Each structure stands twice: as structure tokens, then as C-alpha cells.
Amino acid sequence: MRSGVILPGGTAPQQLEQAILAERSGWDGVFVWEAPYGVDAWTLLAAMAGRTERVRLGTMLTPLPWRRPWKVASQVATLDQLSNGRATLAIGLGATDTADLPSTGEELDRRTRADRMDEGLDLIRVLWSGGRRYEGKHYTYDCPSDDLAQAGRPVQDRIPIWVVGVWPRPKSMRRVLRCDGLIPQFQEGPHEGTPEAVRQIRMWLARNDRPDIDVIHDGETPTADRAAAVAKAREWADAGCTWWLETRWEMPHNSDERMREISARIAAGPPRA
Numbered sequence: 001m002r003s004g005v006i007l008p009g010g011t012a013p014q015q016l017e018q019a020i021l022a023e024r025s026g027w028d029g030v031f032v033w034e035a036p037y038g039v040d041a042w043t044l045l046a047a048m049a050g051r052t053e054r055v056r057l058g059t060m061l062t063p064l065p066w067r068r069p070w071k072v073a074s075q076v077a078t079l080d081q082l083s084n085g086r087a088t089l090a091i092g093l094g095a096t097d098t099a100d101l102p103s104t105g106e107e108l109d110r111r112t113r114a115d116r117m118d119e120g121l122d123l124i125r126v127l128w129s130g131g132r133r134y135e136g137k138h139y140t141y142d143c144p145s146d147d148l149a150q151a152g153r154p155v156q157d158r159i160p161i162w163v164v165g166v167w168p169r170p171k172s173m174r175r176v177l178r179c180d181g182l183i184p185q186f187q188e189g190p191h192e193g194t195p196e197a198v199r200q201i202r203m204w205l206a207r208n209d210r211p212d213i214d215v216i217h218d219g220e221t222p223t224a225d226r227a228a229a230v231a232k233a234r235e236w237a238d239a240g241c242t243w244w245l246e247t248r249w250e251m252p253h254n255s256d257e258r259m260r261e262i263s264a265r266i267a268a269g270p271p272r273a
Helices: 012-024 041-051 069-082 110-128 146-151 170-176 195-207 226-239 256-267
Strands: 002-007 029-032 056-059 087-092 133-135 140-142 161-167 181-186 214-219 243-246
Touching: 002 012, 002 256, 012 029, 012 041, 012 256, 029 041, 029 087, 029 243, 041 056, 041 069, 069 087, 069 110, 087 110, 087 181, 110 133, 110 140, 110 161, 110 170, 161 170, 161 195, 181 195, 195 214, 195 226, 214 226, 226 243
Parallel strands: 002 029, 002 243, 029 056, 056 087, 087 161, 161 181, 181 214, 214 243
Antiparallel strands: 133 140
């Protein structure tokens, strides 16, 4: 299982230094959150690409129904070029119940957002493959210039797209089959949010001929007790998760104390033996 860190906040220079520290400390990925306003995720990731050589870089996560898909495709392809093939795109419908996020008048209807995300996925893949045209219910794209299409091609043959999927909701999980990674959410049930639920997801993916899909789990492990950190992450690896993402989501995100805390956890290294 690979290990990444989600940076909870801070200024752009602070997060850049944390990304450099993460690579030096052995982490496999660095992820930043994409808010309506604040430090711009894609500018920040581009700066990280220039100061790192190995870690994967991406958002956690991009609310695709509230973004223009061609713009997102451009930003991710640019990051992929600058990082020499290290970009990952993580997407979801967008949070509607988070008190610290601003209200921007975006579409809130869940079904409409789901339709937009499905079309956005299709359009992004068309653009990354060098395509120039797309016609859908929500989005239309028609580019007469092949030069533009070719200049924006990513380095990777297939940039990984990770998507939030609600287990075991059928439509949500069918979307997962079109992607490369699953960020699971769980409906209420006896195994909600447990390693056993991940085992069930793994069996479902195998039955649907997609055992290759990454399954991502996020959580907190202690900084000062390496054995406990390794044991907690191993429980999820044994269940079938392929990525552990270290988090520190509690508010306030940008306090000096929080910056010291996340930097100390990064410096202690990923939770693996």
C-alpha cells in the first residue's frame, strides 16, 4: 500500500515546503484541497512539480460538477507535463454541508451534479486523448485547432482519475468502474466505514472485472508511535486498500500549531514497516 499526505491548509509557501518535506520523508503522494477561494490548488501543484521529482501530485478533491471540464482537463494535463507524468485527479460531486466553505450559487441538485460529473468524465478523457469535439446534455466542446489539442496531451497514457463512490449504491459504483481509483463513502449498514466493507468492495470490483482499481482510505496515525501508525494502516491494507492518505482535517486549518503538527507528522514518514 502506498502512502500520501493531504495538506490541510496554510499559505502556498508553507504547503510547498511541506510537499518537499513529504518527498524527502518517503511519502508517495501529496494532495491539496480545492476550495472556491483561497490558495489555488493547481498553481500550488505546479510549483510542487518543479520542486519534487518522485511524489504523485493531485487534489483531494476537485468538485467536478462545479468546474468547467475543459479547464480542469487543461490544468491536470499541464501539471502532468510539468511533473513528467505524476498527476492524479480526484473528483466528487462537491460538498454542500461544510460550514467553513463559502456559498457560491452553484448547482445543488444531486442528480444534476451526478449527470454533470458523468459528462465531465467523458469530456476530459476525450480531450486527454487528443479529441476536439464533444456533445452532451450539459457540455458542448468544439475546437477547430488540432495544434491546441496536441499541445495539451498529458505525459501519462492514462492519468489516474479517482472518484468518490457510495457503497453499495449501484449508480455511484458503476461510475467507479469508469475510473482508476475509488474514494469510498458508505451507506449505513453493519460494516459501515470498516475494513470489512472494503473487503466487500474488493469482491464486487473483482466480479466486475476491475480488480486493478485503487481503493483509497484516509485517516490519522500518531506521529510519535510508529508501531501504532503501521498497525493502523496495515489493517486497511490487509482489507484491500492500495493508498493510505494521512489527514489532519480539524479546524483551524491555518494555525501555527496546525502547521507544526502536520509538518511533524510528515517528517516522521509514512505508516509502513
